[in-house]
Amino acid sequence: GYDLPIVLGSFGGYPLDADLMNETLxxxxxxxxxxxxxxxxxxxxxxxxxxxxxPDRVLFGSGAPDVHPNVGxxxxxxxxxxxxxxxxxxxxxxxxxxxALAEGAxx
Numbered sequence: 544g545y546d547l548p549i550v551l552g553s554f555g556g557y558p559l560d561a562d563l564m565n566e567t568l569x570x571x572x573x574x575x576x577x578x579x580x581x582x583x584x585x586x587x588x589x590x591x592x593x594x595x596x597x598p599d600r601v602l603f604g605s606g607a608p609d610v611h612p613n614v615g616x617x618x619x620x621x622x623x624x625x626x627x628x629x630x631x632x633x634x635x636x637x638x639x640x641x642x643a644l645a646e647g648a649x650x
Contacts (some may be wrong), residue, residue: 549578550579553606554589555570567644568593578601578636581619581632582604582606584618590619591622592634595599597623598632599639602637
C-alpha cells in the first residue's frame with residue numbers, strides 16, 4: 544500500500560459547507576494519513592472542533608489569493624485553544640508533514 548499523506552483543502556467543505564467540513568472531521572478518525580487545511584473554513588466552531596479533536600492533523604491554509612493571508616492567521620489566533628495547539632496548526636504540523644518547511648531545513 545501507499546503511505547501518502549492526503550490534505551483536503553478547506554476542511555473538505557469548499558465552498559463554505561459546514562456539514563461537509565464536519566463529515567470530513569469524522570473521516571480523520573478512520574484515515575491516519577488524512578489531513579485538513581484551514582483555508583476558507585470561516586466557521587469558528589468547526590475550526591475549533593478540528594483543532595481540539597485532531598490537533599496533529601490540521602494544517603494552516605491561508606486561502607490566498609481569494610482572501611488576504613492575515614484573515615486565515617487571525618482565524619487561528621482567535622480560537623479558544625492553547626498556544627501550543629495554535630503553534631501546531633501554524634507551524635509544527637506542516638513542518639512534520641513536509642520536513643523542508645522546518646526551521647533550519649537544508650533544502
